[in-house]
Amino acid sequence: xxxxxxxxxxxxxxxxxxxxxxxxxxxxxxxxxxxxxxxxxxxxxxxxxxxxxxxxxxxxxxxxxxxxxxxxxxxxxxxxxxxxxxxxxxxxxxxxxxxxxxxxxxxxxxxxxxxxxxxxxxxxxxxxxxxxxxxxxxxxxxxxxxxxxxxxxxxxxxxxxxxxxxxxxxxxxxxxx
Numbered sequence: 001x002x003x004x005x006x007x008x009x010x011x012x013x014x015x016x017x018x019x020x021x022x023x024x025x026x027x028x029x030x031x032x033x034x035x036x037x038x039x040x041x042x043x044x045x046x047x048x049x050x051x052x053x054x055x056x057x058x059x060x061x062x063x064x065x066x067x068x069x070x071x072x073x074x075x076x077x078x079x080x081x082x083x084x085x086x087x088x089x090x091x092x093x094x095x096x097x098x099x100x101x102x103x104x105x106x107x108x109x110x111x112x113x114x115x116x117x118x119x120x121x122x123x124x125x126x127x128x129x130x131x132x133x134x135x136x137x138x139x140x141x142x143x144x145x146x147x148x149x150x151x152x153x154x155x156x157x158x159x160x161x162x163x164x165x166x167x168x169x170x171x172x173x174x175x176x177x
Contacts, residue, residue, distance in 0.1 A: 011026035015093065019046055021040065022039040023037075032141070036137070038137075046131075047154065050152075057140050062137065063113055064114050064136060067109050068127070072107055081156040082154060083105070086149050087165075088149050089149070124146040125151075
């Protein structure tokens with residue numbers, strides 16, 4: 001039996017449309033390993049965000065494009081203006097208390113593409129956005145919680161904050177068993 005089939009048999013608690021249309025997330029084994037499976041190419045933008053934990057990912061199939069955002073030094077060409085807000089996790093998926101933040105800051109970005117057989121990892125404080133290829137399969141190894149709060153970046157355009165962070169009704173739909 002191949003490793004992909006073994007992992008498929010370990011899935012539970014699948015959530016469909018995990019932030020993005022067609023992106024499903026399932027727990028594996030003891031619940032600190034998750035598998036992401038994308039049934040379509042990502043076209044939508046995920047609001048840049050940090051996590052409550054450090055994590056490592058292994059790309060089993062397809063590719064992901066991971067963009068990491070860092071505070072920019074003055075004069076960096078790719079830097080853009082964002083407002084950093086804080087989300088406090090309220091104990092269940094998609095439930096947050098939002099502290100809107102106010103001061104616009106310049107952030108630079110660096111994008112790396114990871115393909116089948118490659119690993120990538122991030123610390124809880126790093127801020128990123130990610131895109132998935134159609135048929136991407138990614139194992140997500142979640143470390144212990146480091147914080148109950150995460151950061152998000154919302155863009156500023158024409159002198160105003162653009163509120164891109166939203167939790168929609170179609171997100172985090174529980175799959176039929």
